[in-house]
Amino acid sequence: MADLVAVATRRWGIEEAFAICKSEAGLDQHQVRRWTPWDRHTILAMLAAAFLTVTRAAIPANPTACTAEESPSPATRSPRCWPPWYSTPFG
Secondary structure, X not given: OHHHHHHHHHHHHHHHHHHHHHHHHOOOOOOOOOHHHHHHHHHHHHHHHHHHHHHHHHOOOOXXXXXXXXXXXXXXXXXXXXXXXXXXXXX
């Protein structure tokens, strides 16, 4: 019985991930006639969903927390408030 619950729990997570990928990354927006373009579209949609997930996780829970004591302008904002994938303008 414990195995059945574990499998059902995993399946629910996978179904939720596919639903998010369909709504946010366009996984279901394909019109292809062969397997190769379908594979490419699916891979790019999954990569886009992964990028959105990582970017969303990098944003602080309170987005105004970083800018409360600092300038609201991105040009003068402290590097500690920049997303981790953002390259600094100074190298």
